[in-house]
Amino acid sequence: MPHDDSLILTLVAGFVLAFVLGMLANRLKLSPLVGYLLAGVAVGPFTPGWVADASLAAQLAEIGVILLMFGVGLHFSPADLMKVRRVAAPGAVVQIAVATALGWGAGRLLGFSNGEAALFGLTLSVASTVVLLRAIEERRALKTEAGQTAVGWLIVEDLVMVVALVLVPLLAVSQAGASASDVALSIGSTLLQIAIFIAFMMIVGSRVLPWLLIRIAHTKSRELFTLGVLAIALGIAYLAYAVFGASFALGAFVAGVVLSSSPLGHNAAERSLPLRDAFAVLFFVSVGMLFDPSVLVERPLAVIAVVLIVVVGKSAAALAITSLFKLDRRSSFTIAASLAQIGEFSFILAGVGVSVGIMARDTHDLVLAGALISILANPFVFRLADRLGRSKDQEPPADDPAGRRVPAPP
Numbered sequence: 506m507p508h509d510d511s512l513i514l515t516l517v518a519g520f521v522l523a524f525v526l527g528m529l530a531n532r533l534k535l536s537p538l539v540g541y542l543l544a545g546v547a548v549g550p551f552t553p554g555w556v557a558d559a560s561l562a563a564q565l566a567e568i569g570v571i572l573l574m575f576g577v578g579l580h581f582s583p584a585d586l587m588k589v590r591r592v593a594a595p596g597a598v599v600q601i602a603v604a605t606a607l608g609w610g611a612g613r614l615l616g617f618s619n620g621e622a623a624l625f626g627l628t629l630s631v632a633s634t635v636v637l638l639r640a641i642e643e644r645r646a647l648k649t650e651a652g653q654t655a656v657g658w659l660i661v662e663d664l665v666m667v668v669a670l671v672l673v674p675l676l677a678v679s680q681a682g683a684s685a686s687d688v689a690l691s692i693g694s695t696l697l698q699i700a701i702f703i704a705f706m707m708i709v710g711s712r713v714l715p716w717l718l719i720r721i722a723h724t725k726s727r728e729l730f731t732l733g734v735l736a737i738a739l740g741i742a743y744l745a746y747a748v749f750g751a752s753f754a755l756g757a758f759v760a761g762v763v764l765s766s767s768p769l770g771h772n773a774a775e776r777s778l779p780l781r782d783a784f785a786v787l788f789f790v791s792v793g794m795l796f797d798p799s800v801l802v803e804r805p806l807a808v809i810a811v812v813l814i815v816v817v818g819k820s821a822a823a824l825a826i827t828s829l830f831k832l833d834r835r836s837s838f839t840i841a842a843s844l845a846q847i848g849e850f851s852f853i854l855a856g857v858g859v860s861v862g863i864m865a866r867d868t869h870d871l872v873l874a875g876a877l878i879s880i881l882a883n884p885f886v887f888r889l890a891d892r893l894g895r896s897k898d899q900e901p902p903a904d905d906p907a908g909r910r911v912p913a914p915p
Contacts, residue, residue, distance in 0.1 A: 511558040515565070518548050518557055519790040520783075527786075536636050536880050538848065541786050542873075545793020552798070562791040568739075569788025570853055571757040572781040575738040577634070577663055578761020579774040586657050593657030596826040600658075600844065601665055603822040604630035607814045612868075615807055620676055621868060624858045627669055628872050629814050631662045633848020635785075636880055640843060640887060651836035654827075655843045666850045670754055670857060671699060677861035695750065702749035706759045710741070714760070715767030722769060731776040737764070738777065754853065785849075792852045792873065800870040811875035816882060820845045838894030842887045846879040847872070 526540030526547075548557040586593065608626025609619075617625060637659055638647075646652040678691045714737060721733040738757055745756025764770050801808055820841040827837035855872045858864030 512561055515557045515561050516787075518555070519544065519562070519565075519787050522547055523786050523790055534884055536639060536883070538633065538635055538789060539877065539880055541789035542793040542796070542877055545790040546796050546798060547793075548790070549794035549796065551796070557794060559794060562787070562794055565784065565787045566791035567753060569784035569786075569791075571739060571742045571753050572735075572777065572784050573788065573849060574667075574754040575742075575757040575761040575777065576774070576781050578758040578763075579765045579770060579777070581660060581663075581762050581765055585653065586660050589654045589657035592654050592827065592830045592832065594661050596654075596823065596830070597658045597661035597665070599826055600819060600822045601627075601630040601662065604814060604819050607818045608811075611807075611810045611814060615810075617868065620863050621858075621865065624673065624676070624854065624863055625868055625872070626814075628851040628854045628858075629811065629847055629875065630819070631666050631847060631850045631854075632659060632819075632844045633846055633850075633876075633880070634659060634663070636846050636848055636883060637843045640883065641839075644839075644887075646839060649836070650832070651839040654832070654836065655840050658840065658844070663850065666854065667755060667758055669854060670752055671695070673854065673857050673863065674861050677863050698750045699755065702745055702751050702756070703759060705749075706741070706763050710760070710763045711766070714763055715769065718764070718767060718769045718773060722772070727776075730772070731780075734764075734773045734777045735780060752857075788849070788852075792856075795856075795866075795869065796873040796877075797866075797870050800867065800874055804867075804871065807871055808874045808878070811871050812878050812882075815847055815875050815879045816845045816886060820886070835894040838890040839887075842883070842890035845886045846883045847876045848880065851876055 522544035523541045526544045527537035528540070530537050530540035530543075545562075546552055548555060550556050550559065605623065605626035608629040609622040610626075612622025612625040613619075637655060641647050641652045641655055644652075647656070675688075675692050675695060678688055717737070718730075718733065721730050724730075738760055741760035742753040742756040745751040745759070746753050749756075764773050767773075823841040823844050824837055827840055832840070851872055855864060855869045859866060859869050
């Protein structure tokens with residue numbers, strides 16, 4: 506295969522297969538995410554047939570991560586979070602802690618080091634934004650108490666994961682056998698650089714970027730406005746990486762947060778959406794390329810343990826927390842079902858863990874297997890939650906001893 510064709514072939518195979526399998530997943534009432542991941546498996550090195558260029562796919566995936574994180578920042582709403590802070594903030598933190606502890610325990614039983622087990626647990630603790638919002642919207646529950654609490658919960662989880670993306674490379678330094686003083690110096694230096702970057706964005710960026718967007722909008726050119734939004738997202742991500750030593754993902758997230766508070770923040774979100782969605786698909790395809798399906802046969806008990814932590818452990822923690830805060834039965838079960846899966850942040854964290862040497866490829870495969878199965882199972886989890894979430898006065902009327910239907914009370 507000529508090297509010059511590798512980019513176009515990777516794009517064609519990624520988009521076409523993702524479209525076909527995504528449509529099939531949608532027809533089966535599953536998240537299209539499943540189709541995108543399976544498209545990656547189909548063109549990956551662990552299945553027969555043509556293999557896409559892994560290095561190109563990884564770079565395209567990096568752009569996908571930048572645009573995904575930019576979108577997370579654009580949709581970050583302190584106002585929405587404040588409405589449900591009483592339940593969402595402590596709930597998300599406790600649920601992350603419980604899932605991480607369960608994952609750490611399972612990891613230690615599987616022979617992982619403390620650092621790898623902790624990261625393994627953290628990857629299992631965060632739900633997919635794409636899957637959760639789709640499920641909530643399908644039930645027309647976005648404006649309900651359950652929907653708003655679930656979205657607020659997700660915002661807190663995303664913020665925790667943004668912090669985790671900063672700390673994971675520092676964990677690698679501590680595991681490399683460095684002295685305590687070297688680790689402390691590395692952590693302090695990284696956090697200082699990130700603090701300077703955030704301060705720079707909040708002081709300078711919050712004035713310059715909205716002003717720049719308004720100037721671009723005055724040209725009345727849709728193309729220039731879309732290009733300007735993408736240039737800001739990618740440019741700030743690179744600035745964070747090259748100048749301040751932060752990750753591309755953190756830079757894009759902060760850029761999104763800064764723009765979200767500007768008068769044209771909503772327009773920026775709309776303009777960046779098509780390209781963001783396209784590269785997000787390539788991100789999921791590239792993640793699928795890394796997945797070795799043989800893990801399902803070779804390590805079935807480990808896969809089952811991962812799925813139980815994600816589907817049962819997280820749901821049970823969410824149920825306990827929402828019950829403690831006296832949410833109604835239906836809302837509690839809806840929130841629990843919403844969180845019973847993992848997705849894009851899990852892939853990003855696992856990928857960072859592999860790149861810095863904390864997480865092994867086999868462990869990465871377990872995370873991907875857990876994500877695929879939990880996303881596949883999520884519609885069925887919701888059906889069960891809908892059934893269990895009915896209160897007694899919502900049950901269908903029972904028959905009386907004479908066999909007649911007893912009408913429900915008015």
